[in-house]
Amino acid sequence: MNKVEKIRVGISIGDLNGIGPEVVLKTFEDPRMLDFCTPVIFASSKVLSFQKKQLKLATNFQSVDHVDRIVHGKVNVINVWNEGVEINFGQSDEKIGDYARKSLEAATKALKEGKVDVLVTAPINKHNIQSKEFDFPGHTDYLAKELDGESLMFMITGELKVGLLTDHVPVSEIANHITPELIKKKIGIIHDSLVKDFRVRKPKIAVLGINPHSGDNGVIGKEDDEILRPTIKELFEGGKLVYGPYSADSFFGSDGYKKFDAIVAAYHDQGLIPFKTLSFGKGVNYTAGLEKVRTSPDHGTAYEVAGKGEADNSSFKEALFAALSIYKARNEHVELTSNVLKKRPAKI
Structure with a gap:
């Protein structure tokens, strides 16, 4: 150039x-x-x-x-x-x-x-x-x-990329917003962005649970078992390397995020608190999907x-x-x- x-x-x-x-x-x-x-x-x-x-x-x-x-x-x-x-x-x-x-x-x-x-x-x-x-x-x-296009808040650094299922949504309304259709749409945007924008040929994507401990088999909420798991399974069987849901409290501390090309958080603070802690002020907010x-x-x-x-x-x-x-x-x-x-x- x-x-x-x-x-x-x-x-x-x-x-x-x-x-x-x-x-x-x-x-x-x-x-x-x-x-x-x-x-x-x-x-x-x-x-x-x-x-x-x-x-x-x-x-x-x-x-x-x-x-x-x-x-x-x-x-x-x-x-x-x-x-x-x-x-x-x-x-x-x-x-x-x-x-x-x-x-x-x-x-x-x-x-x-x-x-x-x-x-x-x-x-x-x-x-x-x-x-x-x-x-x-x-x-x-x-x-x-x-x-x-369909916009998605995608927080990125060299080693860490975090996308959100919901962004500026009150905590009391998060579970009501997360549907199989939303999950498929958001993960689809992240997958396409990794391929087109970041040169990742076969993206591996981790999904964090909605509830603490991903619901603990329904003890702490049923959304993970009834909405998240079946949708992740459907996406995986359709050819996308999507895994989870993972318990959010231990996922980043164990360096598990380094095994994936992107992580999908259920809501704003679940994704942005660990992202900003790990990125040390060098993170970037990218609007994917446009x-x-x-x-x-x-x-x-x-x-x-x-x-x-x-x-x-x-x-x-x-x-x-x-x-x-x-x-x-x-x-x-x-x-x-x-x-x-x-x-x-x-x-x-």
Whole structure:
């Protein structure tokens, strides 16, 4: 890939009072990052200039009026708005939430139109971004509506990949949401993603139990025996290497996860607590199942350290590299599949 063909990475800036702008600017403070991609930040050059000065960063960027005019070899900032914005680090503000929405919408539009190749999102505040224009629990649900495909929250690192059957669902409602149809759909997305996005030829997938000790043969809930086990058996007999359900309390501590290409958790905290504990801030939130590639760091706005210059950009950088890797893997898969089809003899 030559210089003018770098992958174009669209970046939504997230909550301006949080650490999003800081981790973005820190990532591109190193000019060598431009050897890997062409960043396109959807925000405002005025806001980023303020952040750069406050945080004493040396990131160079150029202001661009339209995404068609981005320059490869530069950090491009698309001015989604031009007015000044009052920044109060560490504070939740509905006006700031509205700017986060504007950035996300502009970046998503560019992704849909093929103006950027992948999307990396900085953290939003799920509360202050809510409005008539944005009525979603988070990025994943919004992108599921805007982009083609069935979305799935897939937390990834080099050694560990965790998918969720349910994500932003109250604990009291989890069991009601988990059906054979949902299990098949979510595991299908994970299986396809492992093949297309991560170059795994025959994925091995572990499924964690819904109840403690996977229900203990019905003593602690019947969902595992009546819903999960029969569905896993059906998937296995259909050719997918799916195993379980495994008791979640001991699964990660015993290093059992290392035997599998992905783990499926029944609900949000069951999967994300061990993932974030083991990934040490380098995890990535990947929205699998969509026609387009979107990743984000595995942390939130971190108001407590915003504006202090102390934010760690490791997870954002990992999210950026993951987006590039997945994009390349998908293109390779399409090319490989196309070549295989071309070589097949015509049926008479």
